Amino acid sequence: MTAHALESMDELPDLAPFQRRLDELDAQMAEPTFYANARRAAEVSREQQKLQQLVADYQEYDRLGREAAEAAALGKDPAADPDLRELAQAELPELERRRAALRQAVLLAMIPPDPTDSRNTVMEIRAGTGGDEASLFAADLFRMYSRYADGQGWKIQPMSSSMSERGGFKEVIFLISGTDVYKRLKFESGVHRVQRVPVTEANGRIHTSTVTVAVLPExxxxxxxxxxxxxxxxxxxxxxxxxxxxxxxxxxxxxxxxxxxxxxxxxxxxxxxxxxxxxxxxxxxxxxxxxxxxxxxxxxxTRRSQIGSGDRSERIRTYNFPQNRLTDHRIGLTLYNLPQVLEGGIDPIIAALHKADYEEKLAALTGIALPGAIRRAAGGDDE
CATH class of the missing domain: 3.30.160.20 (Double Stranded RNA Binding Domain)
Known part of the structure; x- marks a missing residue:
């Protein structure tokens, strides 16, 4: 890699706004009354420490860039001592690896945190189109999220519910308390579509029903x-x-x-x-x-994310029982393990959605669109 190529690598966003914010926090922490409000002091201190690390990583990224450029130039210099030239060529891959890792760390630190990520969560699940089958699937989703919450060590507190005649839920509202609940579950908001043969269906026909899920920070x-x-x-x-x-x-x-x-x-x-x-x-x-x-x-x-009216055409995810298939339409994710998912095994879905969200925010920082970013409004036919 030439020195010019190294210099033309993807540039990081400007550090100046983050440095200004760090200076502001340093000034606040120097005030005599800073520790009068312990909660506020702790929040400011955490933010200041994160920004200090961001600035240090940014400066180290720049330093490694200069070293890599010098090593690349030396490695290509025919007039240089052969041993030095060989040493420079050997050092270059490690410099590039460290610089790439720092670049990812800096970009991640530059993405503004959602202030509600650490909140507890009010989750509302409602039967949409599909009558009794929709209410039965609403009960399935309630059980799925309850199992997932148990696995995370979270606590569930019922808030309100309305049962259907067949034992499903017309509506169920509950509070989930724990660490980073909203951060983990916020992408579950939307219309969830189910395709399966209802227990009441005598002719074995597949029915399509919908359930709406709303995830609200407490x-x-x-x-x-x-x-x-x-x-x-x-x-x-x-x-x-x-x-x-x-x-x-x-x-x-x-x-x-x-x-x-x-x-x-x-x-x-x-x-x-x-x-x-x-x-x-x-x-x-x-x-x-x-x-x-x-x-x-x-x-x-950011683009607004709404759960829609419950119509079959508005959905974020499809649960297809005959094919044992789950498809999240926002990121094009398809899994073939519905029984595990409905038992609370939704970690792979949540991880994929968070990765896509990170890529979307990264694109906003760098101006480079990434294919994995979340599509907020889903549409189109199934695969």
Whole structure:
């Protein structure tokens, strides 16, 4: 590789904005009152340490670039001492390897973190088109995510549910608590399509049904301020299938957020106070998601990701039982292990989606489009 070729390698984005931010944080940490707010001090310190590492890696990347250019030039210089020329040629591959690794580290550090990645997550699963079969598949997805959460050591707290006559879910809402829950699950939002022969199908015909999944970062009270005057709260008597476990007190709570028209109902608890608290948690998370989507649309920072209406043509993923096939249409991923997936084995899918997201963000930094980036709006026919 010539010195000119080395100099023309993919350039890293400008370091100046990151250096300016590091200078700002250094100035904050030098203030006498910096440690008065321990939580804020810890956040600033973590960011400062990450930026210090980024700047150091960037400078080391530049230094290795100069060394590699010198080694390449020396290795091609006919007037140089043969032993030095041979040594330079031998050192060049290792310099290039170290420089390539640093380049990836710097680019990864330059990608801005999602501030909600560390949040707990409110997950909502609803039956879409397909009647009873859709509700049965909604129950399958709830079980799949529950198994995955158990494997991660996360905790699941039911928030609200509505059962179908055949034992599936018309709707189920639950809170998942743990480490980096939203970071792991955020790409599960969308329409999930299932193709299989329903248990009620006498002629063996394959039916197509859909289920919508919404993944919301749990909102705290400091994130979303709700004016009590904007809420319409209705308390009713809870009901349930089969007459078992039915509350005999007015404990079911429905909250209408009048400015947005959002409606949240919670009846899982026998306590009206607990149901109200759960309903407010869901409402805050929906309002936070709505605000974030409005900001993304306003500034075009990323393409909006919506779960759609549940129509069969709008989907992110297909679960085809006759072919034992799962296809994620956003990244073109196909797996042939549906039983393992539905038992919670979704790590390969999540890893592939995160890799595609990284490539998309990398493309935004470098201006180089990569084929693996997530396609936010899926369409087209199956393979």
């Amino acid at each position: 909102a705290e009270e400091v994130d979303v301020q709700i004016d009590p005057q904007e809420l319409e709260i209705t308390v009713t008597r809870a009901s349930g299938p089969g007459g078992q476990g039915v509350n005999t007190t007015d404990s079911a709570v429905q909250i209408v957020h009048k400015p947005t028209g959002l409606i949240v109902t919670c009846a899982d608890e026998r306590s009206q106070i607990k149901n109200k608290a759960k309903a407010l948690t869901v409402l805050r998370s929906r309002l936070l998601q709505r605000r974030e989507e409005e900001e993304r649309a306003k500034y075009a920072a």
